[in-house]
Each structure stands twice: as C-alpha cells, then as structure tokens.
Amino acid sequence: MQCFLCPRRCGIDRAVKPGFCGAMETPRVSKVMLHHWEEPFLSGTNGSGTVFFSGCNLGCIYCQNHDIRDGGIGECYNAEKLAQAYLSLQEQGAHNINLVTAAHHVPVVAESLRLAKARDLRIPVVYNSGGYELVETLRLLNGLVDIYLPDLKYVSSELSERFSNAPDYFSVASAAIEEMYRQVGDLMFGEDGLARKGLVIRHLVMPNCVDDSRKVLDYIVTRFPLSTQLSVMSQFTPQEHVTAFPLNRRITPREYERVISYALSKGLYNILIQQRDSASAAYTPTFTDKQ
Numbered sequence: 461m462q463c464f465l466c467p468r469r470c471g472i473d474r475a476v477k478p479g480f481c482g483a484m485e486t487p488r489v490s491k492v493m494l495h496h497w498e499e500p501f502l503s504g505t506n507g508s509g510t511v512f513f514s515g516c517n518l519g520c521i522y523c524q525n526h527d528i529r530d531g532g533i534g535e536c537y538n539a540e541k542l543a544q545a546y547l548s549l550q551e552q553g554a555h556n557i558n559l560v561t562a563a564h565h566v567p568v569v570a571e572s573l574r575l576a577k578a579r580d581l582r583i584p585v586v587y588n589s590g591g592y593e594l595v596e597t598l599r600l601l602n603g604l605v606d607i608y609l610p611d612l613k614y615v616s617s618e619l620s621e622r623f624s625n626a627p628d629y630f631s632v633a634s635a636a637i638e639e640m641y642r643q644v645g646d647l648m649f650g651e652d653g654l655a656r657k658g659l660v661i662r663h664l665v666m667p668n669c670v671d672d673s674r675k676v677l678d679y680i681v682t683r684f685p686l687s688t689q690l691s692v693m694s695q696f697t698p699q700e701h702v703t704a705f706p707l708n709r710r711i712t713p714r715e716y717e718r719v720i721s722y723a724l725s726k727g728l729y730n731i732l733i734q735q736r737d738s739a740s741a742a743y744t745p746t747f748t749d750k751q
Contacts, residue, residue, distance in 0.1 A: 465597050466517040466563050467632045481564040483515030488534035490514045490527075492545050494554055499691050499732055501655040502556060502586060502609075509554025509583070511545060513562045518590050519625035520613075522666075522699055522707050525561075542572035543579065550583050555654050556607070558586040566597050573604040584656055587640075591633035592626060598639050606657045607647070608640035613664065615675035623666075623707070630679075637661065638683060647689040647730075659684075662691045665719050668706035673719045681726045691732040692720060 462471040463479050472478070474485040494507030502508045512525070514534040527533060537545065546557045557576075562569045573585060584606035591610040612633055614620040620629035640659055647658030661684075663676055680688060694716045698708050723731055 463564075465566060465594065467592055467594055467626075467628065468517050478515075479564065481515040481517045482532065483513075483564050486536045486538060487542070487562075487565040487568055488514040488532075489537045489542075489545070490534035492549065494549070494552060495558060498558065499655075499660065501649065501653060502558065502607075504555040504652070504654050506553040506555055508556055508558040508586065509546070509549030509552070510558040510560060510588075511542070511549075511562075512560045513565060515564055516561050516590065517563055518592050518629075520590075521623055521702055522696070524697055524699070526699065526701075539568050539571040539575060542569065543575035543581075546572070546576040546581055547579060550581060554583060556584040556586050557581070558588055558609075560588045561590065562587065563589060563593050563597065566600050570600045570604055573601075577604075586655075589636075591636060592624075592629060593632070593636040595635055595639045598636060598643070602643050606644065607655055607660065608637075608644055608658075609660050609662065610637050610640060611662045611664065612637060612676050612680070614669075614672055615679060616672045619669065619672055634679060634683070641684060646685065646687060658689070660689045660691055662693060663719075664693045664696055665711050665716050666696050666706075667709050667711050667715070670715050670718050674722050677719075677723050677726055677728065681728060686727045687730055688728070689730045689732070690723065690728060692716075692723065692734065694734045 461473060463474050464471060468480040470480040478484055489511055491512040493510055495510035496503050496507045498508045512528060514528045549557060559569060586607040586609050587605045589610045591612055615630045617627045621627035644658050647660055648656050650656045665673055694711060696711050720733060
C-alpha cells in the first residue's frame with residue numbers, strides 16, 4: 461500500500477522498501493527506557509517511559525538523534541509488542557508513555573494504544589514530535605494521546621529548507637499544532653505536579669536565528685492563549701559532521717536571553733527555561749539494535 465501518512469506524501473509501498481522517512485511498514489524501535497532528561501513535569505522522579513522510533517520524516521542536519529533518523533537501527537515491534545512495552549514501562553514506575561518520532565507509524569501506534577488501554581494502561585500518553593505532521597493522520601490519535609509535545613522549529617521557509625529539507629515546515633507544523641491543541645487543550649497538572657493532559661510547544665533556539673525565534677513566538681501569541689506552556693530549549697549541540705556556519709557553534713547566553721525576554725514581552729508566562737549545560741551529547745541516549 462502506498463504511504464501518504466506524512467507531509468512528504470512519498471507514495472512508497474513501505475512493505476517493499478523504505479519511504480522518505482527511512483522506515484519500512486513495521487516499526488523499528490531503537491530504545492525503550494525510563495528517560496530522566498525530559499521536561500521536569502514529564503520526567504518527574506521515576507522517568508518518562510520513552511519509546512524511540514527509528515526513522516524520521518524531517519532531514520534536520522543538526523539532529524542529535526541522527527543515528528536513528530535514517531530508520532535502520534532497532535528491533536521490529538508490531539502493535540502487540542508495543543503494547544507490551546508500554547505496560548512494562550508502567551510497571552517500572554514510568555510517569556507516562558513518551559512516543560518519540562512516531563509520525564510514520566501512526567496507524568500501528570494507534571492500534572497499540574488501544575490494546576494497551578484495554579489492558580489497564582493508566583498513565584498519560586505523550587506524543588513527542590518534530591511538528592511536521594498531517595492533520596488527517598493526527599486525527600487517528602484523537603482520544604488516545606493525552607499530551608502533545610511538538611517542536612515548532614521555524615517560521616522561515618529558507619531556514620527550514622536549509623536545515624531540515626522542508627520548505628513548507630511552518631505551514632504544515634502550525635496546522636498540526638492547532639489540531640493537537642483542538643484535541644487536548646491547555647496543559648493540566650495532577651496533584652503531584654506532573655503533566656496529565658494538554659499541549660506543550662517546544663522551541664529550540666538556534667545559532668544566529670533569534671529573529672526567526674521571535675517570529676515563532678509572534679505566531680504562538682496570535683493563535684494560542686498566553687498561558688500556553690512553552691519549553692524554550694538552549695540545548696543546540698553542534699554535530700561533528702556539520703561544520704558550516706552557523707551550526708558549528710552553540711548558542712550564546714545573549715541569544716537565549718533575547719528569545720526569553722521577547723517571549724515575556726509578548727505576555728507569555730508559562731515558559732520552561734533550560735540550562736545551557738544541556739547542550740551536551742551526554743543527554744543523548746545511545747541507540748542500538750537490541751533492547
């Protein structure tokens with residue numbers, strides 16, 4: 461069957477060969493773990509029960525998870541095996557199930573969530589996304605996902621083409637995030653201070669891109685409440701294989717401060733601020749073919 465799940469609409473029969481995302485029809489999972497380095501209201505004390513899917517429909521040249529981006533690393537997981545993984549993470553004390561980069565496997569993920577929920581999966585489900593999603597595909601997850609955690613990387617089509625091979629990124633991602641908000645609304649917390657349901661928008665501040673970060677924030681204040689939960693990240697980490705300016709350096713403290721100050725000046729007030737020491741490969745998991 462031809463695949464049109466993501467904005468690439470590559471039309472490839474992934475039962476036969478990989479799509480643009482690098483993935484075959486059956487998901488490959490490169491890591492299942494209790495992740496302690498997500499936002500504090502997700503990781504808590506026990507960790508976020510994270511499932512890293514191999515493959516990606518973006519082509520970000522600075523990706524920290526480039527080892528799994530091309531889809532070739534990991535074990536094959538059908539819906540049944542995914543459901544078992546979620547329930548195992550719940551038994552280990554995970555605060556939530558965190559599905560990382562699952563856009564190219566949404567039908568299987570939706571089936572796996574239905575199976576797990578029928579077997580008493582009680583913790584929230586987080587859909588952790590680069591933001592480059594089709595609205596019609598996201599609707600397959602309506603009622604199954606509790607927390608959407610998308611990136612909103614760029615407004616500039618020049619930057620999104622240059623850095624992610626996706627000139628239409630903003631038009632696609634903005635529509636997707638609005639659909640996510642329609643499904644889950646504002647972020648809500650339990651008595652333990654952990655997130656239970658709602659939208660969290662991530663934005664990674666990039667070197668020499670403060671003006672575009674401001675445009676991202678301008679869009680957010682025009683389309684979402686000022687109470688929207690933002691996670692403004694300072695963790696941009698130069699990759700050894702990328703030597704071209706400006707991606708060959710970390711952001712400066714001044715660049716990050718300018719973005720935070722602008723967000724506050726626009727009236728946004730639920731802003732998670734990240735320490736600059738997060739810009740380290742030490743916070744990136746090691747991915748292998750075996751779990």
